Amino acid sequence: MPQAIMLREHGGPEVLRVEDVNIAAPGPGQVRIRQTAVGVNFHDCYVRTGLYQTLKLPGIPGLEAAGEVISLGDGVQGLAPGDRVAYFSAAYGGYASERVIGADRLVKIPAGVSDALAASLMIKGLTALMLVKPVHALGPGDTILVHAAAGGVGLLLCQWARHLGARVIGTAGSAEKAALAKAAGCEEVILYRSEDFVARVRDLTGGKGVNVAYDSVGKDTFYGSMECLADLGHLVNFGQSSGPIEPMAVSLLSKGSYTLTRPMLFHYCATRPALEAMAAELFATIADGTLTIAEPLALPLAEAHEAHRRLEARETTGAVILTP
C-alpha cells in the first residue's frame, strides 16, 4: 500500500505522521510515479507551521522528488514506464511513496545523476541558478554576501557564483559549516552567531560593501544585509529561515539607491520551456564539474519529523532527502 505523510494540523515536527493512502489512476496528461527520493526544503517547514497557508489540510506536503514512471494517462508523450524522472511542483504531494502528477512538471534524470541527487537538486539547484543569472547576472567584479552558505541552497549558490567569477563572502552557524562553505568557494566565512557580520563585511570590502546580498535567513539578518550593501547594491531576499521579516520602509532603499527583490522559483520556471531550459543548464553544470555535490543526507519517509527537526535546529549541511 502506498504511504504518505499527511498533514492534518499545523504545528511542530511531530504533526508529520505517515499514513497509508490510495492513489488514483493518472488522468489525461498525468503520470503515476513510484518515488525513490523526496527532497526536503525549508518551504516544507513554513507549510507545516502554517506560516505559508498554501497547502489545504488535510494534505500531503512536499514539492520535489525523483522516481520511476509506473503508468501514463491519456495523451502523455515522450515518457514511458521505467523512465527515471524528477520534478518540483507547487501542487504539493511530494512526501509520498507514490503519486500522480502532471507530465509537464517532469524532467528525465540524466545517466550519472542518482535519484537522491536529483531529488535534492530540483528546487535547490534551480534556485541557485535563478539567483546567479536571471535575478542578478553575476560575473567577475561582483562581490557578494551569501547567508547560510553551508545550507542546501547555500553550497550550490556559492559554487556557482564563484564559477562565474564573483568574490563570495559567506556566513555560517559553526566552524564545521564554515569549512564546507570555504570548500564551496567562499573566500571568507563569517560566523554570524558570534561575529557582527555587518562590521566584518565592511572590513573585508575596504568599507565599500557588497554588490549583492543573498539573504534567505530573513528576520535575524535582513536589515543587517541591507547595511552590507555598496551604493547601487542589490538585496535579494529569498527566504526566512529565522522567521518573517518586519515590514520595511521603502525609503530605507534611498540610502544607497539600493534595489530589493523577493524572487520565488515557481515564477522563473512557470512554463515548460523555462523549466526545460533551466533543468538542462543545471544538469549540464553537474556533468561538466562546475557543481560538485555530495549525496544528500537520507532519512526514511516515516522520519520526516526528524528531518524537519534537524533543519530547524540548524543541524544540517547541504541537502536532506526522505526515502519512501
Ligand SMILES: NC(=O)c1ccc[n+]([C@@H]2O[C@H](COP(=O)([O-])OP(=O)(O)OC[C@H]3O[C@@H](n4cnc5c(N)ncnc54)[C@H](OP(=O)(O)O)[C@@H]3O)[C@@H](O)[C@H]2O)c1
Ligand atoms: N524563494 C525561493 O524560490 C526559494 C527556493 C528554495 C529555497 N528558498 C529558501 O532558501 C533558504 C534555504 O533553504 P534550504 O532548504 O536550502 O535550507 P538550509 O539553508 O539548508 O537550512 C536553513 C539554514 O538557515 C540557517 N539559519 C539561520 N537562522 C536560522 C534559524 N533561526 N532557524 C533555522 N535555520 C536558520 C541555518 O544555517 P546556519 O546554521 O549556517 O546559520 C540553516 O541550516 C530557505 O530560507 C528557503 O525558504 C527559497
